[in-house]
Amino acid sequence: MSQTTDLKETSYKPTSPNSKLDFASLWEYAAAPESAANVDIKDKYELFIGGKFVKPSKDRYFKSTNPATKEVITEFAEATQSDVDSAVKAARKAFKGEWSTISAKARGKYLFRIARMLQERSREFAILESMDGGKPIRESRDVDVPLAAAHFFYYAGWADKLDYAFPGKTPEPIGVCGQIIPWNFPLLMLAWKIAPALACGNTVVLKPAETTSLTALKFAELVKDAGIPDGVINIVTGAGLTGAEIVNHKDVDKIAFTGSTGVGKLIQKSIAGTDKKFTLELGGKGALIIFEDAAVDQAVEGIINAIFFNQGHVCCAGSRLLVQEGIADTVIQKLKDRMESLIVGDPLDKNTDIGAINSEEQFETINKYLSIGVEEGAEVYQSKCSIPDTGYFIRPTLFTEVSQSNRVVQEEIFGPVLTIQTFRTADEAIEKANNTPFGLAGGVWTDKGSKIFKVGSELRSGVVWANTYNKFDPTSPFGGYKESGVGREGGMHGLAAYVNLK
Amino acid sequence: MSTVDYSVSIPIDHVAVEERVARLNKRSIKKESKVQALKLALSMMDLTTLEGKDSEGKVIQLCQKAKTPYAAMPDLPSVAAVCVYPTMVRVAKDHVRGSGINVASVATAFPSGMAPLSVRIDDTKFAVDEGADEVDMVISRGAFLSGEYSKVFDEIAAIKEACGEAHLKVILETGELHTYENVRKASDIAMEAGGDFIKTSTGKISPAATQPVTLVMLEAIRDYYYKTGKMIGMKPAGGIRTAKQALQYLVLVKETLGAAWLTNEYFRFGASSLANDVLMQIVKQSNGHYQSPDYFSAD
Secondary structure, eight states, rough: OOOOOOOOOOSSSOOOOOOOOOOSOOOOOOOOOOOOOOOOOOOOEEEEEEEEOOOOOOOOOOEEEEETTEEEEEEEEEHHHHHHHHHHHHHHHHHTHHHSOHHHHHHHHHHHHHHHHHHHHHHHHHHHHHHHHHHOOHHHHIIIIIHHHHHHHHHHHTTOOOHHHHHOOOEEOOOOOEEEOOOSSSHHHHHHHHHHHHHTTTTEEEEOOOTTOHHHHHHHHHHTTTTTTSEEEEEEOOOOHHHHHHHOTOOOOEEEEEHHHHHHHHHHHOOOOTEEEEEEOOOOOEEEEOOOOOOOHHHHHHHHHHGGGGGGGGGGGGGEEEEEHHHHHHHHHHHHHHHHHHOBSTBBBBTTTTTOSOOOHHHHHHHHEEEEEEEETTTEEOOOOOOSSSSSOOOOOESSOOTSHHHHHHHHOOOSSEEEEEEEEHHHHHHHHHHHSSOOOEEOOOSOOOHHHHHHHSSSSSEEEEEEEOOTTTTTTTTOGGGEEOOOSSTHHHHTTEEEEO | OOOTTSOOOOOOHHHHHHHHHHHTTTOOOOHHHHHHHHHHHHHHEEEEOOOOOOOOOHHHHHHHHHSSTTTOOTTSOOOOOEOOOEEEEEEEEHHHTTTTTTEEEEEESTTTOOOHHHHHHHHHHHHHTOSEEEEEOOOOHHHHTTTTTTHHHHHHHHHHHHTSSSEEEEEOOGGGTTTTHHHHHHHHHHTTTSSEEEEEOOSSSSOOOOOOHHHHHHHHHHHHHHOOOOOEEEESSSOOOOOHHHHHHHHHOOOOOOOGGSSSSTTTTTEESSHHHHHHHHHHHSSSSOOOOGSSSOO
16 A cells, blocks of 8 residues: 655646746635544444445455545455455345345335435545545535435436336346446445446445545445445455456456456456456546637636546546647647646645545656656646645646657546647547547537537547536446447446346 | 727637636635735725715715725725716815725716717716716617627727726626627727726616626636736626625636736726625624624715
8 A cells, every 4th residue: 555655746847937827816715624523434444245344354454545645544454355255145145135025116215315315424425535535625525425426316216117218128137246446436436336236126246446445435334324235235445356356256247347448458358258247437538629619718617627627537537638720829828827726735625626646656657657748758837836745746737749649648647637739620630539549538619519519429439528528417328439448337328237138 | 990800709608607607606715815805805896876866975975985994993905996977076086085095987978878979078078177087988788789899999999088097997788788708799899999997887787797797808808918918907896795795706806817917906896885795794804703784884
């Protein structure tokens, strides 16, 4: 786990010779931190198996740190083979037992109860999410937690209406689902996985990411309080090895994974030749296409939201800006000025726009890409905003003078780093946007409706946003083309991944 | 004559404008930062009385309030200006003399502007001759909406000339322009034609100032600054009644245009009842509890 070394952010241009406006004002916002005094964090968290918190068989624990302070906040149990085996057995027992005998309506009731309880405890979940993962409280409070609750509400509604989702066919649950989720939206990804699985009558063994397991264990407490039958939801913590035990377990019927494309490929290899079903939601390198007839000021706001939302730790982040040549200078100027007013700092401060990088590992990855960009000859621009002395923070960064062949343009950085290229015609923009192994999301900005449909339909990505970005709703399917994934989550489409159709 | 073709609109995405405002409204302004902003807001106020029943007595009371907003706290800043009808300029001028407070006067057949240009020019000259430091003019919304952009431009240029040394604030009356594209276009015309300030409203039409409209105007000011290097001021007027609203406006300015605009040289509030709410909040911040409204003068 992350030890507290004294890493410094690699800073390239801390001054902003090109920004025209000065945002350093005599009037600054006073600190407005959300109080963490009322949240309860245990010294140590066990595994949640069969409705009980149990010690890991090898009695091993790993530390979890707050990336904004590098302080250890708690310890999680490391699940090994026999723990995963007991979790799968508990899930199987529940699947064969109570969970398959209760009515669909009763399943829905349980999900509604979870949704309501998430809402009731939203403040606590938001604070924990920000402490454990580094995301600004504004996002965990306004996006992560409400959306997680919304997912449970949405799929609760489907539980007794599955026959209508698949007309002429009879949907049956798959069985035990192994679910592995990433560290960028811990609670939200848990909701994306658990809500549809349960609505369809499955039971789950879920593994949160090792750097962000806190809200999953808090959720386990909520599951107990909600009286969900034992074994329906099992949560095992650990790193990649624990994940591999789930993937390779013989009695797991389906694997749902969200994470990197590299691990996604490994999972596909591991389960080849088995009858396991799978859905994979992987990496991305989303393109933002801005035409010269766009509403420029609002487009700039869209770009800011596309790349700096959640420190850029978003699989569908818009990390490649393609701007039409006629407005390139204007857009870049405005972006630079806008970046100056972003507030980077304490994730628990209500005014923070960009929080801490999730982990030391990711901090190093982003810094590595910053050096790669510079070596590749890109022009780098960083906001001169102040950042805290401790913790993992990276300034919002732009790379201009880059081309399609650069690694910073091709590879997923998963941080607050945007590359900027120009284009002349719509065809050129589409070609550049599609020229990537990924295909998760993209954005188009133009005032012209017909152009939105033309360009949007030619982008080879699972999601296309028009004149906005990073908008999520439980009713809308989400997933990737190409190496960005297999299957869809969310909406009616998300149900298909959790049923066998007769 | 302007060289810009105003028949082409600059696209404004109203969904995104309102989203941006909603996000900025979530800024948490507390403690010393709040006190500082409240005092700043007070110093940016154009204390206004624009009623048919205005009398010398009323204007004199307003001037006293402008100089000493709250007698119990003599260290508070005075407001930026008092804003009155042209016939009241002389009285106002006499009663703010030496205080550093400006006298602003609405002119040009305020609030409708429905008078011949010559009358509006005379109205302006009268106000300036009486001693107005600032003139708040209204544009011809009818001409604007019927596409006579050059006419609107030329009228503003003519009023600017009539102003001489006085600062010109151009009231767009955004409540009658209806779309953000129109607000943007009117802002551009006003700045190009020589306005020193652009102002949302007369206060006689609803809706008066709104935050999304103000954001669109601030962005127009920013683009004009990028283009020419000239700083144009902004004045939302009408409908701003609470200290909380005032702080939200200051956040818009801070995060759109930056530090240079956070002075009363470039930002004003046109308001009549805002001052007392701001004062009440300042007192609350200093002693921890709210006073009765009766403690604040109603002028």
